[in-house]
Amino acid sequence: MYSFEIVRPTSLADAVAALGQDEAQALAGGQTLIPSLKQRLAQPSVLVSLTAIAEMQGVSAEGGVLTLGGGTTHGTVAREAAAHYPALAALASNIGDPAVRNRGTVGGSLANNDPAACYPAAALASGATIVTNSREIAMEDYFQGMFTTALEEGEIITAVRFPIPEKAAYIKFEQPASRFALVGVFVAKFADGVRVAVTGASEEGVFRWTEAEEALSGNFSATALDGLTVSADGLMSDIHGSSAYRAHLIGVLTKRAVAAAA
Amino acid sequence: MPKDHGIGASQKRREDVRFLTGTGQYTDDINVYGQTYCHFLRSDVAHGRITSIDTAAAEAMPGVVRIFTGKDFEGVGGLPCGWLITDRFGEPMKEPGHPVLAQGKVRHVGDPICAVVADSLEEARNAAEAIVVEIEELPAVVDMKAALAEGAPLVHDDMGTNLCYDWGFVEDNRAAVDEAIRNAHHVTTLELVNNRLVANPMEPRVAVAEYNRANDESTLYTTSQNPHVIRLLMGAFVLGIPEHKLRVVAPDVGGGFGTKIFHYAEEAFVTFAARKINRPVKWTSTRSEAFMSDAHGRDHVTKIELALDKDNNFVAVRTDTLANMGAYLSTFSSSIPTWLHGTLMAGNYRTPHIYVNVRAVFTNTVPVDAYRGAGRPEATFQLERVIDKAARELGVDPIALRRQNFITEFPYATPVAVEYDTGDYVATMDKLEEMIDRAGFAARRKESEAKGKLRGLGINCYIEACGIAPSNLVGQLGARAGLYDAATVRVNATGSISVMVGAHSHGQGHETSFPQVVAEMLGIDESMIDIVHGDSSKIPFGMGTYGSRSLAVCGSAMVRATEKIINKAKKIAGHLLEAADTDIELKDGRFTVAGTDKSVAWGDVTLAAYVPHNYPLEEIEPGLEETAFYDPSNFTYPSGAYACEVELDPETGRVTVERFAAADDFGNVVNPMIVEGQVHGGIAQGIGQALLESCVYDSDGQLLSASYMDYAMPRATDVPFYAVDHSCATPCTHNPLGVKGCGEAGAIGSPPAVVNAVIDALASGGHKVDHIDMPVSPHRVWSAMQG
Numbered sequence A: 001m002y003s004f005e006i007v008r009p010t011s012l013a014d015a016v017a018a019l020g021q022d023e024a025q026a027l028a029g030g031q032t033l034i035p036s037l038k039q040r041l042a043q044p045s046v047l048v049s050l051t052a053i054a055e056m057q058g059v060s061a062e063g064g065v066l067t068l069g070g071g072t073t074h075g076t077v078a079r080e081a082a083a084h085y086p087a088l089a090a091l092a093s094n095i096g097d098p099a100v101r102n103r104g105t106v107g108g109s110l111a112n113n114d115p116a117a118c119y120p121a122a123a124l125a126s127g128a129t130i131v132t133n134s135r136e137i138a139m140e141d142y143f144q145g146m147f148t149t150a151l152e153e154g155e156i157i158t159a160v161r162f163p164i165p166e167k168a169a170y171i172k173f174e175q176p177a178s179r180f181a182l183v184g185v186f187v188a189k190f191a192d193g194v195r196v197a198v199t200g201a202s203e204e205g206v207f208r209w210t211e212a213e214e215a216l217s218g219n220f221s222a223t224a225l226d227g228l229t230v231s232a233d234g235l236m237s238d239i240h241g242s243s244a245y246r247a248h249l250i251g252v253l254t255k256r257a258v259a260a261a262a
Numbered sequence B: 001m002p003k004d005h006g007i008g009a010s011q012k013r014r015e016d017v018r019f020l021t022g023t024g025q026y027t028d029d030i031n032v033y034g035q036t037y038c039h040f041l042r043s044d045v046a047h048g049r050i051t052s053i054d055t056a057a058a059e060a061m062p063g064v065v066r067i068f069t070g071k072d073f074e075g076v077g078g079l080p081c082g083w084l085i086t087d088r089f090g091e092p093m094k095e096p097g098h099p100v101l102a103q104g105k106v107r108h109v110g111d112p113i114c115a116v117v118a119d120s121l122e123e124a125r126n127a128a129e130a131i132v133v134e135i136e137e138l139p140a141v142v143d144m145k146a147a148l149a150e151g152a153p154l155v156h157d158d159m160g161t162n163l164c165y166d167w168g169f170v171e172d173n174r175a176a177v178d179e180a181i182r183n184a185h186h187v188t189t190l191e192l193v194n195n196r197l198v199a200n201p202m203e204p205r206v207a208v209a210e211y212n213r214a215n216d217e218s219t220l221y222t223t224s225q226n227p228h229v230i231r232l233l234m235g236a237f238v239l240g241i242p243e244h245k246l247r248v249v250a251p252d253v254g255g256g257f258g259t260k261i262f263h264y265a266e267e268a269f270v271t272f273a274a275r276k277i278n279r280p281v282k283w284t285s286t287r288s289e290a291f292m293s294d295a296h297g298r299d300h301v302t303k304i305e306l307a308l309d310k311d312n313n314f315v316a317v318r319t320d321t322l323a324n325m326g327a328y329l330s331t332f333s334s335s336i337p338t339w340l341h342g343t344l345m346a347g348n349y350r351t352p353h354i355y356v357n358v359r360a361v362f363t364n365t366v367p368v369d370a371y372r373g374a375g376r377p378e379a380t381f382q383l384e385r386v387i388d389k390a391a392r393e394l395g396v397d398p399i400a401l402r403r404q405n406f407i408t409e410f411p412y413a414t415p416v417a418v419e420y421d422t423g424d425y426v427a428t429m430d431k432l433e434e435m436i437d438r439a440g441f442a443a444r445r446k447e448s449e450a451k452g453k454l455r456g457l458g459i460n461c462y463i464e465a466c467g468i469a470p471s472n473l474v475g476q477l478g479a480r481a482g483l484y485d486a487a488t489v490r491v492n493a494t495g496s497i498s499v500m501v502g503a504h505s506h507g508q509g510h511e512t513s514f515p516q517v518v519a520e521m522l523g524i525d526e527s528m529i530d531i532v533h534g535d536s537s538k539i540p541f542g543m544g545t546y547g548s549r550s551l552a553v554c555g556s557a558m559v560r561a562t563e564k565i566i567n568k569a570k571k572i573a574g575h576l577l578e579a580a581d582t583d584i585e586l587k588d589g590r591f592t593v594a595g596t597d598k599s600v601a602w603g604d605v606t607l608a609a610y611v612p613h614n615y616p617l618e619e620i621e622p623g624l625e626e627t628a629f630y631d632p633s634n635f636t637y638p639s640g641a642y643a644c645e646v647e648l649d650p651e652t653g654r655v656t657v658e659r660f661a662a663a664d665d666f667g668n669v670v671n672p673m674i675v676e677g678q679v680h681g682g683i684a685q686g687i688g689q690a691l692l693e694s695c696v697y698d699s700d701g702q703l704l705s706a707s708y709m710d711y712a713m714p715r716a717t718d719v720p721f722y723a724v725d726h727s728c729a730t731p732c733t734h735n736p737l738g739v740k741g742c743g744e745a746g747a748i749g750s751p752p753a754v755v756n757a758v759i760d761a762l763a764s765g766g767h768k769v770d771h772i773d774m775p776v777s778p779h780r781v782w783s784a785m786q787g
């Protein structure tokens, strides 16, 4: 990596100020950023660590909404969200390995918006709200294609609010090497309808499978999906799977998620 | 009761104490006063002509000591290939130059162009970014068939072809084999790929070199499986440093799997540069560099035909293989698809006619060389896959078909020029059947089906040839080195022992198992014995560790040296006891005059050897140290029968290994626990090859699987608990310990068992799939099921 300065503010205001400097970048768990620095793919002059900001930490549930501090680690979510939103906790518990889960954060994952990441599927299927230091961003406006989001330069995700569904499940079919999602499907059933979000598959990043949502909203059972298929157009094709295979997996995994939803 | 001492005892590995407590001394732990750091600027294109290199700006950067380019190596030797293959027309193979730093052309992504030596790694990397290299990109050849096509771009212009050799074995059998296949009752044909692999030892390669102006001596610390071979190749062929001025040390090495056998440009470079700048130079590979600079493994494309008579007896095997050499000939590359592959094509079977054709091909990819098993897995895979396919075509039981064709009489001379000394393939198959509960398979399959899964059982037999030898034979076959080994047993005055061995332990547990042998022979405790390995200045000589040779070859040298020690010690004891040495017996560490109670202890004799006051000085020299070199008269031939049970999810194509059993014949076993560990590791690598690992280039020669994000290594959850057994032992007849070799067996025997099981699972679900190339990934299985 190139050399850089690092600061570790203890308040959000100090972090925002620090991020105002030239070539400053936020550092959360570092599970994505540090490898890219090691490869010299980025050259920030200052890294602003978000790990010491107490107001960005923690898991709380109130009024049917689960709020995760933007700096909450996957490990903490896995442990502390289990009682409130088991499908989300299970998702967090299957990210990477213990070392990754003890460092990586929900804010880092959603800011990065890797097209094969797990959290984007949960956020989109839950209709979550992204809370930043300056505003609230609705799900519909947040994801803008792979590795792209509505976040402005220097904007910090301070919290994410997940409406808690009646039933939900996330099924990840692992890419054999990275164990990110080759395809991952998050199904969430709310009183007013079902949302289905798919990660790992599209060249545009996470997306909603609306036909499945409609079918499931009428009849929340795997058989409601019989005959529904996803077009392979616009899906990713790589050494681990063709677009046709990914399209097929979306159908299989959605059925499994419905069957598993609790 | 199991033994706790000597040969046959499952002693815990003593070296693990330091490995598990973080006190191992790996090459990267070695830092020399005044050391500089080296960073290689590597090609990011697969094929191109270097039109200019401008280092001026980089040289002015902070901390830069010197920047080297190919120009600095004009007049210096290239990296040699250790094995000359003669093709089927009697012509020598094409042997292009292999410069330390690229000269004129780059030939694969990762080919080193410049080396920056600086005070810190950071500064070296910064300066490397300021070097301006202009490369006129040329079309790359990646696919072997395309490389052989008329008008293909040439990897080496001066060779005039991308064909390294066209080898036929045994060439004289060619017509008879063609004839036998023409007249056969049934011929089963299979085309398959043996997938290209990256070895990925846990420790990446490292090299540290220092130069001592006072005595003109160079020392290289390097992550090697065979430091003496590096000294020989680098000293004699590349840098022109005589052996007595060159010390090569391979300290603790964190896994090799073959890829650390070879002599690499980076270690030659640091040794060269340390002399030029008169400061130590260190290079530590990153994982990313390892992917594009460690020699890769396998990468064969094969068509195999198996001919049978009307009674299902094998009558002929014919193979046609393309073997990828990559861009340059790595140290043993040329021998892998030939002598380590063709000679194994008889497998465990009586097939009277065999012909093997191998064309080795240059491509714009990383050089390919030995990887755990080296040639033998490729042979086993094609043979055992085609047998399974034949069984399916003929509607016969795959175990019965194998049993019917087993070699049952030993010694057995195969039509591919080797003679198996011992073996009992019926016994290992009997043992395997006992281990796998074949009768219960139908019920297990039903259980899987109830969950919507398919279940398959795959069987495989293998034969291995380990401890490649003898030297005079391999010399005739083109080897440019001998394949003996050496050991010195140094008994100290107080009776403790250092054994200097030419084998090198990098995971095999020699520090535990070798003393068990000496302790058994002398009747003393293992704690009195240490192994010294990995330092050319301490060890007489050695060819190192690979090809499952250490105990069979180096262990035999150690036995011979220990026998010399015993002979001399008996003479000393005879003198002390005033008896003839022929009357002296050595038991439990005491020398006794046969039939009397007169005795002296081991320590009395060793002390007398070094304090020879009462000593037959006129007859024997003082001291107690003996050396032996051992050149085996033949290979050893371990063999075994393996079974794998998989479950397959027909909706996703995902395969999981549910059960795995291995019945091996390794001859005599010195440390059963270590042997089981070697088999476990080998099977894990074999399952990795079968289901997960795949090194992929795109058509431009860019490496697509260049990190663990895309190259899938097996993890603990990918493998089951194994049932392993080595009780069917037919001891080797020609080495003193009766040992064979166990290091590669698991990696050889497991891939075909896994793939056979997958095909069986698919067949049970009504899917007529003949073959799926490895890695049998979910995507490939699903695609095969789509037809």
Ligand SMILES: Cc1cc2nc3c(=O)[nH]c(=O)nc-3n(C[C@H](O)[C@H](O)[C@H](O)COP(=O)(O)OP(=O)(O)OC[C@H]3O[C@@H](n4cnc5c(N)ncnc54)[C@H](O)[C@@H]3O)c2cc1C
Residues within 6 Å of the ligand: A025, A026, A027, A028, A029, A030, A031, A032, A033, A034, A050, A070, A071, A094, A095, A096, A097, A100, A103, A104, A105, A106, A107, A108, A109, A111, A112, A114, A116, A117, A118, A119, A151, A155, A156, A157, A158, A178, A179, A180, A181
């Ligand atoms: C071995 C391994 C396996 C993995 N497996 C999975 C997996 O299966 N599924 C999965 O989803 N992910 C996986 N990941 C990724 C992991 O979840 C990362 O932790 C996550 O993507 C990034 O989070 P981080 O906290 O580490 O962010 P960092 O790496 O610190 O930062 C990533 C990016 O987000 C920005 N950023 C960080 N925090 C904030 C914030 N609060 N507000 C605004 N911007 C911010 C940073 O500036 C940077 O650009 C894996 C990672 C590794 C190393």
